[in-house]
Amino acid sequence: MLSRPRSTIANAARVFATILLAAAVAVAGSVTALAQGVSVVRDAEIEALVRDYARPIFKAAGLANDGIDIVLVNDSSFNAFVTGRRLFINTGALMTAETPNEIIGVIAHEAGHIAGGHQQKLREQLERAKTMAIIATLLGAGAMVAGATTNSRGLAGAGMGVAAGGGEMAQRSILAYQRTEEITADRSAITYLNATGQSGMGMLKTFHRFQTALSLSGAQVDPYRISHPMPQDRIANLEVLVKQSPNVDKLDPPTLQQRHDMMRVKIAVYMEGQAAAARLMQKMRGSMAALYGDAQSTYLYGNLASALIKTNALIKAQPKNAYFQELRGDILMKANKPKDAADAYAKAVSLDPARSGLLPVSLGQALMAVGTPDSLKKAVVQINNGLGRDKENSTGYRYLAQAYGELGDIPGAELATAEGHFYSGDYKDAKIFAMRAQQQMKRGEPRWIRAQDIINYKSSGKSQ
Numbered sequence: 122m123l124s125r126p127r128s129t130i131a132n133a134a135r136v137f138a139t140i141l142l143a144a145a146v147a148v149a150g151s152v153t154a155l156a157q158g159v160s161v162v163r164d165a166e167i168e169a170l171v172r173d174y175a176r177p178i179f180k181a182a183g184l185a186n187d188g189i190d191i192v193l194v195n196d197s198s199f200n201a202f203v204t205g206r207r208l209f210i211n212t213g214a215l216m217t218a219e220t221p222n223e224i225i226g227v228i229a230h231e232a233g234h235i236a237g238g239h240q241q242k243l244r245e246q247l248e249r250a251k252t253m254a255i256i257a258t259l260l261g262a263g264a265m266v267a268g269a270t271t272n273s274r275g276l277a278g279a280g281m282g283v284a285a286g287g288g289e290m291a292q293r294s295i296l297a298y299q300r301t302e303e304i305t306a307d308r309s310a311i312t313y314l315n316a317t318g319q320s321g322m323g324m325l326k327t328f329h330r331f332q333t334a335l336s337l338s339g340a341q342v343d344p345y346r347i348s349h350p351m352p353q354d355r356i357a358n359l360e361v362l363v364k365q366s367p368n369v370d371k372l373d374p375p376t377l378q379q380r381h382d383m384m385r386v387k388i389a390v391y392m393e394g395q396a397a398a399a400r401l402m403q404k405m406r407g408s409m410a411a412l413y414g415d416a417q418s419t420y421l422y423g424n425l426a427s428a429l430i431k432t433n434a435l436i437k438a439q440p441k442n443a444y445f446q447e448l449r450g451d452i453l454m455k456a457n458k459p460k461d462a463a464d465a466y467a468k469a470v471s472l473d474p475a476r477s478g479l480l481p482v483s484l485g486q487a488l489m490a491v492g493t494p495d496s497l498k499k500a501v502v503q504i505n506n507g508l509g510r511d512k513e514n515s516t517g518y519r520y521l522a523q524a525y526g527e528l529g530d531i532p533g534a535e536l537a538t539a540e541g542h543f544y545s546g547d548y549k550d551a552k553i554f555a556m557r558a559q560q561q562m563k564r565g566e567p568r569w570i571r572a573q574d575i576i577n578y579k580s581s582g583k584s585q
């Protein structure tokens with residue numbers, strides 16, 4: 122199931138955006154995206170697939186042990202960007218790309234930025250630009266004051282001109298710097314693709330698409346295009362490198378392509394609506410992806426009994442597919458059959474090769490809906506299991522708090538609520554609930570210590 126919780130990641134990103142915008146030089150598309158706040162999408166299947174795309178590339182880039190998070194952003198435009206140790210990819214990019222190789226190429230390019238430490242350098246560059254802008258403003262203000270004292274409008278106007286010109290100068294220096302970084306990231310990307318035996322054609326195809334007039338004519342300009350200037354010479358240089366590679370004609374393995382198609386259809390069904398999904402499925406007629414999309418579409422917009430029949434057929438074709446079991450669980454939950462749903466989710470958990478933290482939480486929810494004291498206790502175990510794999514799932518804490526509450530464990534419920542607030546970036550409420558939890562706990566017990574950690578936490582943001 123696709124879900125869109127408020128997330129700590131979105132919050133962290135917003136703080137970062139504030140830092141960048143303070144420099145008053147909005148050059149990168151990512152800055153614009155961040156300024157508007159990022160809505161994060163969670164989905165076990167898509168996260169696993171994108172991680173599978175990234176893993177070999179990160180390894181080739183020497184980033185395998187850097188613990189880089191991949192974050193899916195709910196946005197239908199094409200974008201991918203890096204902040205700190207997080208690689209953000211828009212669902213729009215995943216849905217637009219026709220092959221895994223196109224996304225892998227974009228990841229390789231972004232990995233080039235991470236490995237090159239570009240982001241850190243961009244920050245420094247922005248700092249410098251800010252200083253330049255401040256100096257320019259001071260010069261401008263000085264001229265304005267001079268103008269005011271002589272009471273001459275003309276001079277005041279000249280002062281304004283200097284101020285504006287200074288900002289532009291700072292912006293130009295950033296753009297020049299950015300161009301160098303783009304070329305470096307392109308070259309690194311080719312190195313990683315060669316090292317992993319993959320073609321650069323996907324990356325080239327994506328960049329070509331941004332260069333064509335077609336992408337300009339749309340009402341919406343893709344942020345990736347803005348943050349990645351694609352002058353003719355850059356593409357031409359890249360093309361030479363891509364075509365020199367012995368892997369130029371290599372295609373993605375068919376199983377990977379099938380997972381990619383399934384992901385595209387899933388995003389279409391859940392995020393773009395029935396009509397967009399139907400159009401995409403038409404192009405994939407007869408494939409597993411089209412059948413998967415049809416089952417999901419029937420679950421969301423049609424008849425549950427029919428959705429279940431279609432999903433059972435999918436399971437028969439791929440008995441080891443964890444996400445078909447997850448869909449079966451979703452359908453059974455909606456049909457108010459939590460016991461059967463729990464069985465399906467349990468299968469999904471045991472089949473999931475990526476060990477997503479999301480699936481045990483779904484299982485826990487189904488067990489909570491069963492509602493017996495025994496199933497509630499099992500729910501707590503499962504949700505804790507899921508949160509152990511994925512601490513930042515703020516929605517999971519909400520269910521955990523509810524389960525503890527129903528079991529009569531009030532301090533447990535308050536601590537879970539505190540954790541939920543904590544991982545949503547709401548530190549003030551997190552502390553309030555942590556203090557409430559502590560009042561009913563034995564000083565020094567593990568849960569008391571965790572509550573104390575939350576109380577002691579100093580956020581790097583402006584407020585606590």
Ligand SMILES: [Zn+2]
Pocket residue numbers: 230234302303306348349
């Ligand atoms: Zn770039």
